[in-house]
Structure formats: structure tokens, C-alpha cells
Amino acid sequence: MEKKDWLIIQAVYAQKNITKAAEQLYMSQPTLTYRLQQIEKEFDIKLFYRGRRGVEFTEQGELLVKYTQDMLRQRREMEENLWNSGGEVRGTLRLSVSRTFAFYRLPPILKAFNDRFPKVDFQIETGVNMDVIQSIYKQDAHIGIVRGDHHWPSKETILTEENISILSKEKISLNDLSTMRRISFQTDPNLEMVMDTWWKENFHTPPANIMNVDNVDIAKRMVLNGLGYCIAPSIVLEEQDQLHTIFLKDQQNKPIIWKTRVLYREELLGLAMVDEFVRFLMDYHHVLDEK
Known part of the structure; x- marks a missing residue:
């Protein structure tokens, strides 16, 4: 078996679908199917069965999946150690990042870091905070960037602090909120709890009218069009938005x-x-704070 075979098995196991695995690997389906048949022939086993719910791996197939995962991890560690011994900053930096931070802050950071260290490539995963933490625990990522308070037993550094704010198109007062339309969005449970606690401390009734959307970016667009207000961290504010803000206290x-x-x-x-990127993050945001 070669590295490409390990990647094929990993992709099929993750996708539980031959077509999707082929798309992920930028291979034709016949080519991928042929490679799988050759692996089965090499080891004289049946890797999986195709059921109504997709691909289901056999017990022997599961053992081979575990082997390929171990081999890919060992190869990755070997490559990183070889790159690290060369006296220059190079390699593939694996990051798992909160979606909101990835949307509003990450691209210019990566651009600036890449300008300084052009031999570093990036493998980026974005998701909710629990996805990020799980990725770090599983060692799928070198560095995680999360929002809010979360238990993490190893090293962590506070990168930024921001206000949670009421955003509105026109100037409003707190007394107006109970009768106005609130644009609510799906978010991290910890942030939702903070906002709900603040509301209960200041109002005796729930919002009179709620519009629910998928994420904070859609919520902000609704606010920009005068459809109501939202409560959100100030990271979502951009210079061109010209929204009124009230900081929660x-x-x-x-x-x-x-x-x-x-x-x-x-x-x-x-x-x-990894060391250079952590240092760079701190320096980058320190410079921004001073501006």
C-alpha cells in the first residue's frame, strides 16, 4: 500500500460514499473503485459492503482503517520533524478555527504570515467551538482558535477581547427592545446563555417578535436593512456597516x-x-490594538 491508498481508505471511511470520496480526492470513480479492488486483492479481504445507508466497513476493513490512520499520522509527524530540522520555517500548518473568527479575521492574518514565511502552507478547518476543541484533542490540528470560555487542559492564550453589543440600523434605547423585532441566530451555547442571562436580568418578558436565521452574518444583513436589531459580539462590525451599538453591561x-x-x-x-504562528498572532493583534 502507498500513501494514496491510505488516503483513499480514509476518504471512503469518512464519506461512507464512493462518489463523494472520489470527489474529495479529485479522482474519477472508476479509478478509485479499481484501487479499492486492488487493496482487497492484496490483503485477500472484503473492505466493506454497500448498503442502503452507504458504505459499511467489515471488521477487517475497520482494522485496515485504523492502520491507515496510524500510518498517515506517523508520516505527518515524520514530515514535520524533517521540515523542522532544516533550519527554516516550512511545512503545512493545520488550523481549526471558529467560523466567525475565520470569516472576519483569519484571511488577512494568513496573508501577512504567508508573506513572512512563504514556505508554510495551510490546512484550515472551520466549525463551531466544540468542533475546534475536538480537532485539537484528536491532534487533527496544531492550533485551535475558539470563542468564549471553554475547558482546555493544555496551553491557551487570550487573543482578543470584545464587547457583546446590541446592533441596530437606527439609534434606539434599551427601553425600545421589548417591543422591537429581534434578529436571533444560531450560535455557540455559551454565547447564547450569556445573551439570555442579560435579557432576563433586564426584562421580565421575552422579545415580542423574533426572526430566526442560521448565523450572525445573516442576522447582521437583516439589521443593515432595518428589519430589527440583533445582539452579537462586536467582531461582526465592519467600517462600512455604520450601525448603532449599545454595549451590554x-x-x-x-x-x-x-x-x-x-x-x-x-x-x-x-x-x-507552530511557534512562529503563535508568536505572530500575538504580535499581529498587539499592533492592531495600538492603532
């Missing part, structure tokens, strides 16, 4: 802050590209 009249954290395992700082 707790019962001690202190601003309610939402933090972005960088998570990583301390031993990975031995890899030059």
Missing part, C-alpha cells in the same frame, strides 16, 4: 466581554511553524 455595570482564545499543546511549540 452586567449587574455591576461592567461591560460584558467575549474573548477569543488560541489553544495548542505546549510540546508542539517545538515545531518552528
Whole structure:
């Protein structure tokens, strides 16, 4: 078996579908099917069966999947150690990033880092915070960037702090909120709990009218078109938005802050590209804060 065979087995196992696996690997379906048949012939086993719910791996197939995962991980570690021993910053940096941070902050960061270290490539996964944390635990990513407070037993650094704000097209007061349309969006449970707690501390009734949308970006577009207000972290505010903001405050009249954290395992700082990226993140945001 070669590396491409490991990747084929991994893709089929993840997708549970031959066509989707072929698309993921940019291969034709006949070519992928032929490679799978050759693997079965080499080991004299049946890898999987095709059922109504897609591909179902046999017990022997599951064992081979475990082997390929181990081999891919070992090869990845070997490549990283070889790159690290060469005296220059190079390799593929694997990042798992909160969707909101990835949308509003990540692209210019990667561009600036790539300008400084052009031999570093990126493998980026985006998702909700729990996806990011799971990716770090499973060692699928070198570095995770999450929003809010989460338990992480290894190294973490606060990257940014921002206000949670009421956003509206026109100037409003807190007294107006209970009768206005609120644009609600699906978000991290911790952030949702913070917003709900603030509301209950300030109002005795739920919002009179709620419009539910999938994410904060859609919610902001609704607000920009005057369809109501939303409560969101200030990361979503861009210079061209020209929205009115009211910062949420707790019962001690202190601003309610939402933090972005960088998570990583301390031993990975031995890899030059990981160490440099963590340092770069801190320097980058420190420079922005000073502007």
C-alpha cells in the first residue's frame, strides 16, 4: 500500500460514499473503485459492503482503517520533524478555527504570515467551538482558535477581547427592545446563555417578535436593512456597516466581554511553524490594538 491508498481508505471511511470520496480526492470513480479492488486483492479481504445507508466497513476493513490512520499520522509527524530540522520555517500548518473568527479575521492574518514565511502552507478547518476543541484533542490540528470560555487542559492564550453589543440600523434605547423585532441566530451555547442571562436580568418578558436565521452574518444583513436589531459580539462590525451599538453591561455595570482564545499543546511549540504562528498572532493583534 502507498500513501494514496491510505488516503483513499480514509476518504471512503469518512464519506461512507464512493462518489463523494472520489470527489474529495479529485479522482474519477472508476479509478478509485479499481484501487479499492486492488487493496482487497492484496490483503485477500472484503473492505466493506454497500448498503442502503452507504458504505459499511467489515471488521477487517475497520482494522485496515485504523492502520491507515496510524500510518498517515506517523508520516505527518515524520514530515514535520524533517521540515523542522532544516533550519527554516516550512511545512503545512493545520488550523481549526471558529467560523466567525475565520470569516472576519483569519484571511488577512494568513496573508501577512504567508508573506513572512512563504514556505508554510495551510490546512484550515472551520466549525463551531466544540468542533475546534475536538480537532485539537484528536491532534487533527496544531492550533485551535475558539470563542468564549471553554475547558482546555493544555496551553491557551487570550487573543482578543470584545464587547457583546446590541446592533441596530437606527439609534434606539434599551427601553425600545421589548417591543422591537429581534434578529436571533444560531450560535455557540455559551454565547447564547450569556445573551439570555442579560435579557432576563433586564426584562421580565421575552422579545415580542423574533426572526430566526442560521448565523450572525445573516442576522447582521437583516439589521443593515432595518428589519430589527440583533445582539452579537462586536467582531461582526465592519467600517462600512455604520450601525448603532449599545454595549451590554452586567449587574455591576461592567461591560460584558467575549474573548477569543488560541489553544495548542505546549510540546508542539517545538515545531518552528507552530511557534512562529503563535508568536505572530500575538504580535499581529498587539499592533492592531495600538492603532
